[in-house]
Amino acid sequence: MDAKARIKVRLTPGFARVKGTLLKHGIATVCEExxxxxxxxxxxxxxxxxxxxxxxxxRGCRFCYVRKxxxxxxxxxxxxxxxxxxxxxxLRYVTLTSVTRDDLPDGGASHFAATVKxxxxxxxxxxxxxxxxxxxxxxxxxxIVVDSGVDVLAHNIETVRRxxxxxxxxRASYERSLWVxxxxxRLRPRLVTKSSILxxxxxxxxxxxxxxxxxxxxxxxxxxxxxxxRPSRRQAPVARYYSMDDFKRxxxxxxxxxxxxxxxxxxxxxxxxxxxxxxxxxxxxxxxG
Amino acid sequence: MPRVVDVRVxxxxxxxxxxxxxxxxxxxxxxxxxxSEGDPLAEVEIEKAVLVLESPVSGVVVEVSVTVGDExxxxxxxxRIEVPG
Numbered sequence: 001m002d003a004k005a006r007i008k009v010r011l012t013p014g015f016a017r018v019k020g021t022l023l024k025h026g027i028a029t030v031c032e033e034x035x036x037x038x039x040x041x042x043x044x045x046x047x048x049x050x051x052x053x054x055x056x057x058x059r060g061c062r063f064c065y066v067r068k069x070x071x072x073x074x075x076x077x078x079x080x081x082x083x084x085x086x087x088x089x090x091l092r093y094v095t096l097t098s099v100t101r102d103d104l105p106d107g108g109a110s111h112f113a114a115t116v117k118x119x120x121x122x123x124x125x126x127x128x129x130x131x132x133x134x135x136x137x138x139x140x141x142x143x144i145v146v147d148s149g150v151d152v153l154a155h156n157i158e159t160v161r162r163x164x165x166x167x168x169x170x171r172a173s174y175e176r177s178l179w180v181x182x183x184x185x186r187l188r189p190r191l192v193t194k195s196s197i198l199x200x201x202x203x204x205x206x207x208x209x210x211x212x213x214x215x216x217x218x219x220x221x222x223x224x225x226x227x228x229x230r231p232s233r234r235q236a237p238v239a240r241y242y243s244m245d246d247f248k249r250x251x252x253x254x255x256x257x258x259x260x261x262x263x264x265x266x267x268x269x270x271x272x273x274x275x276x277x278x279x280x281x282x283x284x285x286x287x288x289g
Numbered sequence: 290m291p292r293v294v295d296v297r298v299x300x301x302x303x304x305x306x307x308x309x310x311x312x313x314x315x316x317x318x319x320x321x322x323x324x325s326e327g328d329p330l331a332e333v334e335i336e337k338a339v340l341v342l343e344s345p346v347s348g349v350v351v352e353v354s355v356t357v358g359d360e361x362x363x364x365x366x367x368x369r370i371e372v373p374g
Contacts, residue, residue: 004334004337004338004339005337005338005339006332006338006339006340006341007338007339007340007341008341008343009299009302009340009341009342009343010327010343010345011299011301011302015301016301019301019304022304023304028305029305031303032303032304032305032306033303033305033306035303035306035309035335035337036303037337037338039302039303040302055305065306229336229337229338230336230337231336231337232309232335232336233336235336
């Protein structure tokens with residue numbers, strides 16, 4: 001793909017409905033905060049990815065459009081508001097993510113857990129995915145989320161080992177991200193785990209494959225690989241646009257390495273096709289006994 | 290009575306982030322031309338994508354407010370279209 005994606009911005013009634021519900025419940029989404037080009041498609045089909053704990057992040061990764069700074073105190077009513085909004089939208093699969101909250105003692109783990117529990121109460125049978133930060137490597141914090149009843153635990157490695165110090169906030173690390181994924185699996189072996197790599201930041205194909213191998217070794221079930229798109233001039237430039245053939249090659253490699261589900265597509269994001277990916281991972285875990 | 294509709298760069302696309310700016314990279318509408326609902330009027334490039342702004346109505350373009358190279362943001366008028374009453 002050497003040209004930018006063209007997206008139509010005629011907003012549909014489905015989009016207006018999602019927007020109205022989110023506004024009513026006062027909920028932030030990563031769809032908006034990251035200027036996601038898929039927003040028309042996702043909101044138009046009735047789904048959104050909720051962003052917990054405010055819209056200000058304590059970290060400053062160079063690929064990310066989310067505002068950086070000092071976040072507001074946690075709002076204890078948020079878990080229930082999110083759950084009610086999800087119910088109103090009729091969601092059967094809910095993806096939660098958050099800003100990174102290094103200012104909170106548990107990094108926001110309890111808030112994640114409270115939201116998962118509120119969703120499970122409000123929507124019987126709902127499947128919940130939590131795309132979490134690294135909680136500064138706290139096993140206690142990680143355990144709080146893992147034990148919350150969450151169905152899919154996602155944590156993004158984001159980029160290859162070599163580029164991590166250049167692309168991610170200095171408080172993040174490649175090894176720590178692998179640790180989060182490995183420990184989540186160790187704490188609950190049947191928990192579906194997931195991670196995403198953004199390509200096009202200047203890595204080689206070999207480095208991407210190495211990151212995939214590291215993720216697989218950490219027991220990750222679902223792999224998402226997608227094209228980095230620069231949100232604004234303030235973020236890192238795109239070093240390369242991968243072709244569809246490149247993505248197909250990475251997808252084949254992912255399955256060869258043993259991932260239960262691989263989504264490699266320029267416009268894929270962590271929550272894209274999440275239900276399909278979840279089902280494939282559950283099947284694979286069942287077959288593995 | 291015919292009415293004139295202002296077509297704007299959408300403010301709703303990312304409702305919580307109205308701080309983005311883009312550059313007009315194509316203008317398809319010309320004054321006096323007839324457009325149908327859904328026809329592309331202009332294209333705005335942001336870093337992440339090219340946004341295709343479509344006509345929300347069918348009618349006649351009475352004014353085109355942008356040219357290629359203009360910087361625009363949410364809420365800016367792109368064109369005005371007269372809709373037969």
